[in-house]
Amino acid sequence: MTLFVDVAFPRPLLRNYTYAVPDDLSGRVQPGVRVKASLGRQTAAGVVVRVHDEPPDERTAVKDIASVLDASPILPPSILEFTRKLAEYQASSWGALLGLALPPPPAPPLKRRTSRNEPEAAEQLELDLETTSAVASAAAEIGRKIGAGEHAEFLVWGGRGARRAMITEASRQALDHSRNVLVLLPDIARTGDLRFHLQAALGTAPALLHGRMTPRSQAAEWDRVSRGEARIILGSRSALFKPWPGIGLIIVEDESDESHFQADSPSYDVRRGALFRAEEENAVVVYVAGAPTVGSYARARADGSLRILGGEDPAPLVRVSDEAAEKDVLTRAMREGIAGCLAAGGRTVVFLNRRGYASLLFCPRCGFIPRCGKCGSVLPYHKKNDRLVCHACGTEEKRPSACPSCGHRVLEPRGGGVEALEEELKTVFPGARLAVFDRDRAGRAADRVKILGAYGRGRVDILIGTQLLVRQADLPPADFVGIFHPEAGLAFPDFLAPERTFQLLIRMIRFTRPGSKRRGVVIQTGFPDHYGIRAASRADFEAFFSEEIELRRLLGQPPYTAKAEVVLNGRDVRLLGRKSRILAERWRKFGPKVEVLGPSFASEAGRPGIKRVQLELRAESAAAITGLLTAGLRDVGLPATVVRHDGFIR
Numbered sequence: 001m002t003l004f005v006d007v008a009f010p011r012p013l014l015r016n017y018t019y020a021v022p023d024d025l026s027g028r029v030q031p032g033v034r035v036k037a038s039l040g041r042q043t044a045a046g047v048v049v050r051v052h053d054e055p056p057d058e059r060t061a062v063k064d065i066a067s068v069l070d071a072s073p074i075l076p077p078s079i080l081e082f083t084r085k086l087a088e089y090q091a092s093s094w095g096a097l098l099g100l101a102l103p104p105p106p107a108p109p110l111k112r113r114t115s116r117n118e119p120e121a122a123e124q125l126e127l128d129l130e131t132t133s134a135v136a137s138a139a140a141e142i143g144r145k146i147g148a149g150e151h152a153e154f155l156v157w158g159g160r161g162a163r164r165a166m167i168t169e170a171s172r173q174a175l176d177h178s179r180n181v182l183v184l185l186p187d188i189a190r191t192g193d194l195r196f197h198l199q200a201a202l203g204t205a206p207a208l209l210h211g212r213m214t215p216r217s218q219a220a221e222w223d224r225v226s227r228g229e230a231r232i233i234l235g236s237r238s239a240l241f242k243p244w245p246g247i248g249l250i251i252v253e254d255e256s257d258e259s260h261f262q263a264d265s266p267s268y269d270v271r272r273g274a275l276f277r278a279e280e281e282n283a284v285v286v287y288v289a290g291a292p293t294v295g296s297y298a299r300a301r302a303d304g305s306l307r308i309l310g311g312e313d314p315a316p317l318v319r320v321s322d323e324a325a326e327k328d329v330l331t332r333a334m335r336e337g338i339a340g341c342l343a344a345g346g347r348t349v350v351f352l353n354r355r356g357y358a359s360l361l362f363c364p365r366c367g368f369i370p371r372c373g374k375c376g377s378v379l380p381y382h383k384k385n386d387r388l389v390c391h392a393c394g395t396e397e398k399r400p401s402a403c404p405s406c407g408h409r410v411l412e413p414r415g416g417g418v419e420a421l422e423e424e425l426k427t428v429f430p431g432a433r434l435a436v437f438d439r440d441r442a443g444r445a446a447d448r449v450k451i452l453g454a455y456g457r458g459r460v461d462i463l464i465g466t467q468l469l470v471r472q473a474d475l476p477p478a479d480f481v482g483i484f485h486p487e488a489g490l491a492f493p494d495f496l497a498p499e500r501t502f503q504l505l506i507r508m509i510r511f512t513r514p515g516s517k518r519r520g521v522v523i524q525t526g527f528p529d530h531y532g533i534r535a536a537s538r539a540d541f542e543a544f545f546s547e548e549i550e551l552r553r554l555l556g557q558p559p560y561t562a563k564a565e566v567v568l569n570g571r572d573v574r575l576l577g578r579k580s581r582i583l584a585e586r587w588r589k590f591g592p593k594v595e596v597l598g599p600s601f602a603s604e605a606g607r608p609g610i611k612r613v614q615l616e617l618r619a620e621s622a623a624a625i626t627g628l629l630t631a632g633l634r635d636v637g638l639p640a641t642v643v644r645h646d647g648f649i650r
Contacts, residue, residue, distance in 0.1 A: 003053060005029055005065065007037055009046040010099025012265040014091070014634040016049060018056045019065045029065075031080055032073025034102075036066040045069060047098045049080055075101055078280040079243050085276045086268055089622075091566075091629035091642045096266035100241040104219040131165045134158070138166060138307040143173030145284045146248045153275060155255070155287045155300035158309025163288050164194070166309055167251055168201045170286055171232055175202065179248020179283070180225075181232045184240055184270055186257035188212060189473040191234050194253075198232055206232040209239045237262055237270050240277060247281045250274045255287040255296060256503050259471075267641045271296075291506045291541050294499050294548050298559050299648055316481075316512040317520030318537040322528040329416070329424045330524075337480050337522045338425075338462065342432055346479030347455070348462045351508050352421050353488060355391060355438050355466060357383035359415030361399070368405040370397070375610070382440070383419050418464050421484065425462060437465040437472075448472070470507045477513040480520065486536075487527040495557045498532040502544050505536035558645035562622040564629065565643040566615045567602050568636070573611045579636050580613045586635070587617065587628055594619045594628060622646040 003021040019037050021029050029035065034045050043066055056062060079101050087094035138156055145152040156166050171181045185191055188210040199205045207221040207230035224230040225244055233244055237260065240250075252260065252274050260270040271287065278285035287296060300306035321333040330338075341348045358381045360369050370379045372390040379388035381399065388397045402409045413420070418438050425434060435451050442448045455463050456476050463469070463478075486508075489501045509521050525533055535544035553560050568583075570576040580599035587596045595618040602612035617625050622644070633640050 002055070003029065003051060004055065004062070005035065005048045006050040006052070007035060007046040007065070008049050008093075008095035008098055009039060009044055010095050010102075011044075012093050012096055012639060014093060014630060016094065017046075018060075018062060020062045021051075022064050025065065025068050028068040028071075030073050031077065032075040034069040034074060036069060038063050038066070046095060047075060047080075047102075049084070049094070049098075074103065074243075076243055078277075079241070082273070082277040082280040083241065085279075086273045087266075088630055089272060089276075089626055089644065090266075090268050091633050091640065092266040092268055097241065097268065100238050100266070101243060103242065104215055104222055131169055132162060132309070132311060134307070134309045135162055135165045135169055135311075138309065139169035139173055141307075142170045142249070142284055142286060143177065146174050146179055147177045149282045150284075151279050151282050152284045152305075153278070153287075153303075154284070154305050154307055155289065155292060155296055156307045156309055157289050157292050157297075159311035159313055160290065161313075162309035162311030163253075163290065164197060165311075166286075166288060167194070167253070168198060170249060170251065170284075171198065172202055174249040174284075175204070175231055177248060178246070180244060180246045181249045181251065182239065182244060182247055183232065183234045183251045183253060184260070184274060185234060185236060185253050186259035187471055187473065188236050189471070190253070193474060195234055198234075202232070204231055206230060206234050208234050209242065210236040211238060237268075240270055240273050247277075248283050250278050250281075250283055250285045252285065252287045255289045256291060256293045258500075261643070263641050265639060269644065272644070290510075291503060293503075294545060294552070295559050295645065297541075297545060298549060302649065312539070313510075315539045316509065318509060318539075319520070319522050320528045320533060320537050321522050321524045322526070323524050324526050329421075330428060331522075334482050334522045334524050335428065337482060337520070338429065341480035342429060342461055344479070347458075347460075347476065348480045348482070349469070349478040349511050350421070350425075350462060350464050350482035350484065351466070351469065352416075352418050352464065352484040353467045353504075354380075354415060354417035354485070355382075355440060356380040356389060356417040357419035357423075358413030358417055360413075361388070361411040362414045363403040363406065363408050363411055365408040366403060366406040368403050368411075370400065370404075370411075373397070380417065381413055384440075418466060422464055425464070429462070432461040433459065434462045434464065435460045437463060437469045439466070439468055442468065467504065470504065475511065478511050479513055481508060481512045481522075483508050483521065483523045485525060486523060486533060487525050487530060490527070490530065490532075495552065495555070498530075498548055498551075501530075502532040502536050502548075505533065506539065506541075509536065509539065553649075556618075558647050559649045560647055562619050562625055562647035563645040564617040564625045565645075566617065566629070566633070567641045568599075568613045568615075569610050569639045569641070570613075571610060576611055576613050576638065579638055580615060583632050583636050584615055586632055587615075590628060593624050620647065 003026050004018055005021055006016045006018050008016045029051055031048055033048050035048055036043055036045050083097040084094055087097050174181045195206050207225050209221055252271055262268055274285050319333050321331040323331050338348055360378050361381050362369055370388055372379055372395050374395050375393045377390050377392040379390055382389050386399050388399055418436055422436055437451050442451055454460050486501055486505050490497050512521055531547045568580055584596050584599055598615035599613045602614040619625050
């Protein structure tokens with residue numbers, strides 16, 4: 001009897017390939033081993049995902065595998081199944097996800113050295129003073145689930161100290177039950193403090209894995225886990241896929257952070273992937289949030305998995321300033337807040353999420369606005385270099401001396417950016433020391449270290465930052481925070497725009513020194529009465545949630561319906577348009593259970609030369625959408641990014 005294997009290759013392919021197994025290799029093939037086989041004109045290595053005796057279609061020529069690369073499965077069944085579920089859900093390449101799961105090659109032996117940070121005795125372990133009764137109760141419940149080997153899901157919401165205590169105590173419970181812990185962080189910059197804290201509190205040095213580590217460092221950390229020397233793993237997105245042994249607890253830190261989604265191939269959402277992996281490992285998954293997403297909060301309230309920890313830092317005094325009522329660039333409240341902080345010798349951070357000098361140049365005679373010749377995006381103006389710079393694809397162009405459309409000699413800047421704000425602040429506060437933290441002046445790691453170091457040492461009075469600054473960990477708190485035009489994000493045609501605006505404001509407000517009542521925060525906006533801005537100014541998630549969830553109910557948005565946003569990418573716009581229309585019509589033939597919207601051009605531009613077309617699927621159940629995605633995209637044969645939003649409220 002001839003054996004066949006289905007092989008998934010670590011490439012952006014939405015299908016697997018079937019090969020015959022020569023008799024001399026039949027005893028060595030198992031799911032989870034790597035084999036070499038012919039793929040097109042090349043020989044490539046892939047992972048066996050199925051062994052069977054079902055020959056493919058008679059019209060298909062079946063080739064033999066060339067060799068078997070592993071003596072035993074390098075990936076266990078739990079990893080194969082978890083990645084299969086995630087690939088199907090995300091309409092992503094199963095083989096590419098399996099490529100993320102492959103362990104690093106063995107590292108050369110190194111002389112072991114004792115870390116000076118590693119506790120030498122139990123008496124040196126740090127006592128976590130943030131472990132409140134709410135934290136202890138939630139951790140004990142999680143421990144009972146881990147001890148029973150049950151899969152469970154929790155959302156825990158609380159202040160920074162309470163969240164850290166929750167991670168510590170839940171990890172302690174897993175270790176006490178001889179299960180390992182995987183902590184997934186949205187930003188590797190946050191690993192240092194948490195790694196040291198867990199080491200001091202639990203007496204074990206966590207392993208670390210992220211994409212910026214060298215292969216040698218990754219292999220060394222993997223060896224520590226394999227030998228049982230590290231039972232807690234801190235990592236970025238890709239750490240979810242590694243076949244760590246004995247995982248009993250998966251923690252997703254800051255579940256509302258959008259960095260948990262990877263848009264590049266293979267696209268996937270860590271939050272959904274963590275759930276799939278926990279199911280296969282009979283593990284507990286804990287989503288940790290300072291301000292949860294609307295969808296996760298609604299789901300946790302509905303199924304009883306929400307645990308509120310409390311422990312929020314004292315809220316600063318936040319004032320919302322209506323710039324429509326004043327003519328100056330800085331409102332009176334903003335000027336007074338910055339001036340008071342400077343007079344007291346304090347730190348000021350101001351946020352404006354617009355790079356460059358102006359969002360666009362505008363011809364007052366004919367209305368012409370310069371656009372990028374490669375991707376079609378509106379071109380912001382950077383006065384510092386006197387250039388038009390595309391923030392979507394990076395293309396730079398000379399600033400036109402006159403309107404290319406009508407010849408008018410003046411193009412007016414509209415929508416001031418950080419360069420314009422820096423110019424204004426220098427004029428209003430001539431003695432202040434300023435620094436700008438954006439992708440133009442803090443794009444390199446060395447530049448970021450230099451700017452933040454100067455701010456931390458008190459050599460910067462006013463630090464001007466874009467959203468890039470929000471992502472920096474362990475930044476010394478400011479005495480005053482000024483936030484400009486947070487409503488800019490509300491202009492995006494996305495049902496998540498109010499939530500993203502609220503979340504971003506909360507993160508910015510938290511840069512203020514805890515309990516800072518005298519100086520606090522000023523939000524300067526043209527939409528002072530928007531419910532998201534009002535709720536964020538009071539740090540009132542419940543108020544925001546109640547208005548947002550009702551609006552989604554009225555508009556039929558998730559979580560009241562399931563939704564998938566599909567973006568197709570290609571260089572040939574005609575081919576892209578034709579294939580997207582074929583795909584839409586194919587999906588529509590499945591009947592009224594799934595509503596298909598589009599195709600239309602995507603609102604966000606792609607890389608240089610890449611066009612993007614989007615479609616949207618809506619249905620009562622996520623399963624109905626999953627059934628359409630992979631088959632349709634496989635037939636179209638174009639790269640795609642899929643963002644899923646599940647519906648679970650009826």
